[in-house]
Amino acid sequence: MLSSFFNRDPKYSFAYDVSAESKYQENGLQIGSTFKKSDTSIIGTYFSVCASKGSGLKSQIQKLKTLKHPSILAYVDSLETGDKIYLITEECKPLKAYIDEANLSSIQYEMFVSWGMYQILNLLKFLHIDAKKSHGTLRRNIYVTPAGDWKLSGFEKFDNFTSPVKDLNDFGILLWECFNGFNDGLEKAKAPADMPQKLHAPYKSMASSGASKTSADQILQECKDQNGFLRNQFVKTLLFLEEYQLKEQGEKVAFFSGLKETLDLFPANVAKYKILPKLIQCYEFGDAGVHILTPLFKIGAFLEEDEYQRIVVPCIVKLFASPDRSIRVRLLEKVEEFATHMSANVINEKIYAPITAGFNDPSPAIREMTVKSVVHFADKLNYNNINVDLMRHLARLQGSDDNPGTRTNATICLGKIGFYIDPSQRQKILLSAFTRALKDPFPPNRIAGILAMSATQQFYSLIEVANRIIPALGPATFDPEKQVRDQSFKALKGFIDKLEKVSENAELLQEMEAGVKAGGKNGILSSEKVPAWASWALKSLSGKIYKGTPPPVVTKETEANEVPNKAPEIKQQNIYSKPHKTESVLPKEPVNVVKSNISDGWDNVDDDSLDDFAKTNSSSDIGSGWNDDGDSFLDMQPIDLPKPEVKSNKCEAKYEEEKFVDAADTFKNSSAKSLKLGGTKVTNKLNADDMDSFFGITSKSIVESARGSRCASVAGDKEVSMSSTEVKPKVVKPVIRAKPKVTATAEGGDSWDSFNWGETMKADQNKDDLKAKRRAELAARNEKKKAELAAKRTAK
Incomplete structure (x- = not known):
């Protein structure tokens, strides 16, 4: 019985749900929200009235079906039952209700009214001149969409055009109400009062009895002239987006360059529902390219999570698939802004492969930015990507990259993502990586190795602390750079303190090693029971990324002439500041700092064996790896996971000859008197240390990129900076006894x-x-x- 009853009800088979209670009442109509039953994401607005009083709504339905204009409320559907008539339109609110509910600043409100004024005057121009029609009841029939567009409805008295007076008078009074308060009893125009000064003249033209001598087109042109009310950045921006396809390339570049600052003028809903769809449309069907990224991510901050997933994430995935290297540079710069919104499935299957292509890029700036970006999505990587593939890339970069900043950031990156590495391999990987960093000729990398080792202290068993960490830190206490010595002493004291506590009370062993096999998705920052001695390193490591190679800078001049598939060139900068002047009681003899073969005596046999093993590997292998005892990293096999359907990024071959300027070339030796320990001569090649055979690969010799470096800033919260003054290295002749x-x-x-x-x-x-x-x-x-x-x- 009930099913047959519902089948006879027209609302049951109607495409839209009209059961919700009405929110507003305007012109005798009940107005409420509705949605499509087959797709609840499609939202609309219903207008309803009793059938006995529905003649006006019926007439409006007929008019809306035939009238099509961007500023006329869009008809969607209609329904007539025995007792009611329903009209379904695009989502909207009455103008008065929208203004009452919107939380707009004074400047935003004035811009909002100026855009609405432009739209309605443009519509009246069309009705009066082209359609030869007059509306007749304009004042209470204007509605506003979520995008901030003003739409006209209520065509019950729609008639042939005879004079513009009625429509212009109604609109003039409406503009007065927007700034002085709505008053249904107001029938004649009043003094402008609180209306903006620029609006006084147009208001008088519309509201006076002489309105018959003017037209909507004339008023529109006057307001668009110099110092006119419509002459503002808000209207200019929205009009540019509507006419985007007609603009020249130079105009498009200039527009997107200034859009970031202009966005502050727009209410959040206008930015979300008006500008953002236009930006995505410009990218998909135009040549906006890299220029939309900055405004895209700024507007994305206004979106709810489900809206971000529906609107922005698909666009980001398409951008990552682009072969344009300049787009990849901008995405890597902005990765922190969108990484938290990306699901693990999207990152592993669609984004990870294009991102890791940057590890092999010929530009040191892109390699550095790729390393930095890993920190932001490491917690969402699957087992194979983080424990196998990513570790291979970081091992190669940390051990053999020509750019010292890239090596340093690879060390810092490992310290930050150490918690996400599988516990069965974590201790081996981290110790091998950080002990290698201690032998790097670049002082900031040595400091980073000490900080990272201290920040991840809970992941090492005490036997490893005694056998590997303390012997590795020993030589650092006599390092040529004072900052390295200071950090090594702090770390040594902390690790020795752990050993002393367990020596005095063996029951503490289990507690001290509780974190060795711990894993999770919270990272080192949320690890509990961090000892006081390690907190300084944890805080320092978590808040820093070494600022070495500067990112590619695209100037306005290059943007205007930029070829879409050409990466921007790097703007040369002096990236190292002058070191602080300090005094030392230690000798200040100059030392030639090149790739070293530091012999500390504690692992000579292993190093020699690894040297022999490394020679058996061809140069076609992946690169340098980590190993602490000769066991091959290939013992750690990838687990079976669904293969991601990500097309390999082939942009490296396409742009192989488009070299960025290596910012490391700007590195100059310091002329300042930094704190040095004399007497140590460093040779030209690093040991093939524990990390080389960890992956079964050969480490490439590192270029003497850190020649004569001086580390003079305090490690920790402060950045490590170097002097740019060049000093010829002094050749230290060996003394033959x-x-x-x-x-x-x-x-x-x-x-x-x-x-x-x-x-x-x-x-x-x-x-x-x-x-x-x-x-x-x-x-x-x-x-x-x-x-x-x-x-x-x-x-x-």
Whole structure:
């Protein structure tokens, strides 16, 4: 029975739901919100009236079906039941209700009224001149859409045009009410009162009895002239977007360059529903390209999360798929603004591959920005992407990148994302990476290695602290740079304090190592029970990214002549500030700082074996890796996950010859007297350390990009800065000591070997033989492992 009853009800089969209560009442009509039943995201507005009083609404329905104009309320559907008549239109509110509910500043309100005035005068021009019609009841039939557009409805008295007086008088009084308050009893025009000064003359022309001598077109032109009420950036911006396809390329570039500052004039809803759709439309069907990104992300801050996912995320995905390198640069600069809105599925399947293409970009600026961007979405990467693919990229950059800023930021990045690495491999990866950073010739990277190691102290077992961390930090206490020495002493004291506490109370061991196997999605900043000694490093690391290579700068001149598929050139900058002048009681002899082969004695055997192993790998491998004991990183196999359907970014081959200027070339040696420890000569090549065979790859020698660097800013919250004054490196000649002469004594012919020092030399020779034998054994073992891995791959 009930089903047959509903089937007979016309509203049951009607496409729109009209059951909601009405919110407003205007001209005897009930006005409420509605939505489409088949798609609830489609919102509209219904107008309803009793059937006995519905003659006016019926007439309006007929007129709206035939009248089409951007400033006429759009007809969607209609329904007539036994007792009511319904009209469905686009979403809107009565003008009075919109003004009462909108929270607009005085300047925004004036701009909003100016845009509405332009739209209605433009509509009256069309009705009076082109359609030869007069509205007749304009004053209470203006509605406003969510985009801030003024729309005209209520065509019950729509008639042939005879005079513009009625329509212009009604609109003039309406403008007076907008600034002086709505008054239904007002029938004649009054003095302008609180109306803006620029609106006084047009208001008098419309509201006076002499309105018959003027026209909507004349008033519109007067208001658009110099110093006119419609001569403002608000109207100019919206008109430009509507006429975008007719504009020249130079005009488009200039428009988007100034749009960021102009957006502050617009109410949030106008920016969301008027400007944002136009921007996306300009990108999809025009040549806006990289220029829309800045206003796009600024407007995106106004959106609700579901709106952001529906409107902005698809646009970002399309932008990442673009082969234009300049777009990739801007996206990397803005990654912090949209990363939190991206779902894990979108990041892993559609965005990760285009982002990681930047690791191989010939421009050091893009490589640096790519490393920095990883921090913002690492928590959403799947197992394979963060533990396998990303670690390979960071290992190569940290170990062999020519740009010192990129190496430094790779170290900082690992410290920031360490919590997300799988616990089974985290300790091995982090320790190998940070101990490698301690041997880097670039002082900021050495400082970053110490800070990162301290900030991630909870991830290391105490046996590793004793066997690897403390021996690695020891040489740093005698580093040529004072900042490195200061940070190393702090870290050493903290790690030794952990060992002392467990030595005094063995029951603390489990508590101290509770974080070694811990994992999660909260990052190091939310880790609990951080000791006081590590808080300084945690705070410093979490708040900094080394500002090395400057990002590509696109000037207004280059934007105007920019080819769409050409990346912007890097603007040269002096990126290193002058170091603070400090005094030291230590020697200030100059030291040639080049790639070093630092021999601290605690891992010589491993380093030698890794050198032999590295020589067996071809240069076609991925790059440098991390390893602490010769075990291949390939033991850590990717888990089975759905393969992302992301097309590989081929823009590297296309733009291989478009080299950015390497900002590291601007690095100059300091002439200031920084704090140095003398007497240490550093050779030209780094050890192939623990990280090289971790991935089974060969580390490339790093260019002497940090020659003569001086680190003079305080590490921690302050940035590390370098002087730009060039100093020719001083060549330190080795001192050759004379061999002692062998002479016999008068007493018994005893020689210099009376105390059996010769036996000691024989023992040293035996030790060298054992070391050579050990190298051969390790090389054989590595060859065997490589053969086993090759067999496994062939079997798969």
